[in-house]
Amino acid sequence: MRTSVIGYPRVGALRELKFAVEKYHKKELTKEELQATASKLREEHWKVQKNNGIDFITSNDFSFYDNLLDTAVLLNIVPNQYRQLKLDALDEYFAMARGYQGDKGDVKALPMKKWFNTNYHYIVPEIDDDTEILLVGTKPFDEYVEARNCGIETKSAFIGAFTFLKLVKFTGIRTIDDSIADIARAYSDILNKFSILGAGWVQFDEPALVMDLSEEDIVLFSKIYERILSEKNNTKVLLQTYFGDIRDCYNKVITMPFDGIGLDFVEGEKTLELVRSFGFPEDKTLFAGVVNGKNIWRNNYSNTVNLIRELGEYCKDIVLSTSCSLLHVPYTLKNESSLSQEYKKHLAFAEEKLAELSELKRILLCSDPTSTVEYVENQKLFNLSRNCENTAVQVAVSGLSKDDFIRHPNSEEREKIQKAVFNLPLLPTTTIGSLPQTAEVKENRSNYKKGKITFEQYVTFNKEKIAEWIALQEKIGLDVLVHGEFERNDMVEYFGENLDGFLITEKGWVQSYGTRCVKPPIIWGDISRSKQITVDYSVYAQSLTSRCVKGMLTGPVTILNWSFPREDISLKDCAFQIALAIRDEVLELEANGIKIIQIDEAALREKLPQRKSDWHSEYLDWAIPAFRLVHSGVKP
Template sequence: MNTSVVGFPRIGENRELKFSIEKYFRGEIDSKELKKSAETLRKRHLEVQKNAGINYISTNDFSYYDLMLDTIVMLGLVPTRYKELNLSDIDTYFAMARGYQKDGKDVHALAMKKWFNTNYHYVVPEIEDALKLEINLDKLIREYHEALSYGIETKPVIIGPFTFHKLARIKGNRDSKEFLASLVKAYSNILKECDNEGISLIQIDEPALVFDLTDEEKQDFIKSYKEILGQDLNTKVLLQTYFGDVRDIYNELLELDFWGLGLDLVEGKENLNLIEKNGLNRKVLFAGLVNGKNVWKNDFSKTLGIVDRLKEKDIEIVLQTSCSLLHVPYTTKGEDKLSEQYLSHLSFAYEKLDELRILGDLADNKDYRTTDIFINNQNLLNSDRNSFNQDVKDRLDKITDKDFVRTPARNERSKIQRKAFNLPHFPTTTIGSFPQTKEVKENRSLYKKGEKSKEDYIAFNKEKIKACVEWQEEVGLDVLVHGEYERNDMVEYFGEALNGFIFTKKAWVQSYGIRCVKPPIIWGDVYRTKPITLDWILYAKSLTNKPMKGMLTGPVTILNWSFPREDISIKESIYQIALAIRDEVLDLEANGVNIIQIDEAALREKLPLRKTDWHSEYLSFAIPAFRLTHSGVKPETQIHTHMCYSEFTDIIKEIDDMDADVITFEASKSDLLILDSLKDNDFETEVGPGVYDIHSPRVPSVEEIEKALKIMLTKVDKDKLWVNPDCGLKTRGIKETKESLTNLVQAAKNLRNVVYL
């Protein structure tokens, strides 16, 4: 049976692309050297897939930053402000991703949002009135022919017009329907050019089909693809979907002239039923049966059982990943610190290629259940993983409804806290982390390698914390943080301190652009045995008379930014983590830390893509899990939380129901669009919409921040508004951070003088 991969990671097994781009940003290499590095990576990735026996390999899935950003360039939809910089093509590309502040020019980056229900961030297209589509297929065609030169026939991948249109931000007076119509013409021409190049198969990704679709959206899709596919071309089209099912439009897809349909049979819970009930109308099914988002070995019995059911329908099947392998690490081969027991259960991108080949071979063998490889797989999956803890189970069983309710009510707590802290109006703070310099990372690395003593490691971090506190006091911030110099990542750090997690050495996954994370793997029941953050926070608190925030990561984010277990429910996992964080919260409070931030940056990520499933499958336990972490604190203790880079407007009421005292949002890159939702829903929680974008290296002026704050005051009560950046500062430089925070504090002071004097 043939096999296929939706897409492949591109950052490099050792993050080669990240380091090459950083060298380019620093001026240490030129664009030719950067392109050569990228070409080397692409060749390696193609050959790995070819050698693994994959039949349908993708090209154009490589990107320097993001595929949506690549699509903007492919369609010639670069906003005017970037064109006017008069930069090279590659520098214009990076200006859209990161912003540009040089030679007297100051341009913001495009917005970023989470890619469906993943921790990957995409760049949001911004469609101005004056922009006209101008197709540029240089990248697609070049990478296709590059693969051919290695003897590898591929299927180029592009994001489809329906998804691009749905995710784009159409500005000004441009008519949405007119823009979609122009996109359809552009994609029709793209197919023609692919046909002229001799490309036999193109993969068009339309993941937006797994959302709830209105009748109008369905008609738009059908009309669009009737035109795109209604040409006499040799190039075949594979329509690829992922992250869910296509229940709203399945029958209509059967009537359109797609050669193949790529359907997610892991997360798409209705897709198998749809196929069995309605058939596939002579189309080739690219069956997403190898999980592209998690790291566990495939259950051959379950997968081949589904293949057997599909064979009964006389359907031509290609086995493939459920989505792009962008969302998992490269390979387990370098994980020499993990035991064989752990490794035997894990499957990263390279291992998933092997699984596809093996499954393809087994699917062609009617006696596959008697083969050694099948029997060994089942024995592994049925073996005891020693992941159960009775104390954790007993504690979960004892949770009652009272454990999810904090008293007194928030409005009463607000009065108590205002008196206790005596903060100025528009209090200023940061989200938590401060710049992680080369020296900070080296200190942590040397300690982990055993090349630096624990005493020296702690002494270094204390020096950094002391300097950070002095720095914040000098700038004039009102609520301080300790800087998080001891933390590698907001989730990995907590996972390392909790029982139930395992950790990798090189299992990096791209989060956005060149930013990578190394998600922990939840192996067993989660619990805390001792305080995690207490010593660091108490040291920082001893250095100042100003309030010092305790900084924690919430249970939903810890789970969503880890690779979760598949042998228990998501709800049970989150509640286990919530109880562990609750213990940390209560320890901080008992030691005089009275402002505690419990970050839930990833709250929305596991939210089902269909609204009808939100409460039944996620919010009904995700929101209570957060409440469980803080319900035991005193009224005087102020609970903060933080969220970033997701669409929150449609769950604002649920966010308010988290019952935090203060929440900080990412808002600067989304034109403060969340403010209307806060006002429309009578949002009770005090709020700090981010006043500037920390993912861009530019420094916001006092005037720029003041302007943002004045807009906020039209939507947020003046007694509930906090002033802060939109996210943590770990990726920024020291100089730009200090300048930005100085301007932030001055803007807040100016506003106090305008509003209250």
């Protein structure tokens, strides 16, 4: 029994990489100093995995910005507008990621998209008709040697060729089919290079395999890897999948000459069923994704032990793995000084998940796993009550009727009433909501949290900013105004701080893209609203003008999707709990004279299942009603 980690957070326990990169862009840090910070972080991350007994430690999961962009640069996929700047390699890379405006030229950044069903964003590489795809970079080989020099053998991880071609943008007439030979040759060269270096394993990440696949997609995947795997020499190849199951291609994948196959048993709804129905080849290693890489709750060892025992009936060689990269969870609980141990003992961030893998390995190597100290202590934990229930909330959710999700009267009648009341022009003007979070605004919030100013001073500053921006909006002639949200640090974290049932961490940062990190709240228990959240500031803003000021709220689905959810109740029930809490805020805003209320659902698409056939039954059938529940009780 061995253990593996698909990828590890790269920003550092205290966001050291974020601050170093930002200083570099401000010219406060040299390239050499930036590279030194990066090297130090990589070594720390490898060593913490080694110290926790991880057998398959990953290299090349580090990135200054994004791994898909790293892959593009490695393969010479750099659009001409960036080459023409004549920058050095690092600055050309950052120009693609962030854009560049300087004495060498003016270019926009490449576009970003959400990475499957996560809140991480990847850079979309662009392949022009004249792009020559070939291996030109050395980053993965350099980092593999760097780890070896630290006394650590790693498996180097790459975005797989199939997923890469599915995510890039072809800007001309060139197609994926036109690129098969070139991409396969480049990946074969990667394997040849690692074979020369004496690497034991290389990991190709293929999350696109969990999507709906057509016969043409499966043929494309087969064509690419038949060419790549024909030249793998002595280096073993791990096909790593995550974010779901590979039901459309499982039978094909298990017949191909991969040495290891990584399957997701956390989000993969049919993964176990596939293994039961079709078996698993004796000559391959199963990397079983059993420790959740996207949520922060402790692993239930009983469930995992039972799963691995069953898999042992089909698989000769099993490696315990994370379900996906740990990039999607915070770094460690060690820095959470304000969280009580009563909370922390139920949680596992990235470093704690390493310990879980190590403990599970020891448990499963024992002839009687259920007798081990680690197993017994884990079951004691799961038998404890977390004291997170609110009976009134549960009764309210269970008592919801069909009519609670319907707003009356119908939209046509409401439109007539609203037009008569608001008398807005044909094309009314407004802004989306939040106004610039300047350094001054951030400093005011920081000073209050650190106790440097009183609550009254904090509020006074915010109201001064509100008055300033209400006046500006009136001056430029906007029809519907906003108060600016100067009191809010984040559109989700702010509501998490003000609703009952959430935990807020100190250092629970997760990379969203580049140097942008977010601190998702943890949904600890039943959600309720015991105090007003936005009413005072909204009412104050409205008192300054005769024009309508919008109430600004984050919707329940976005709050849920940008938080770490509970695993002991359904997402549907959790969404309805949040919806009822936000509904209370909506009704109080209405009662205090706020006539227009905006409910933001920026993350509605975020948790759409990977397969379109599951969109409604597994998500939209409760997500849309949750949104409707928030506003169904207001007047026309």
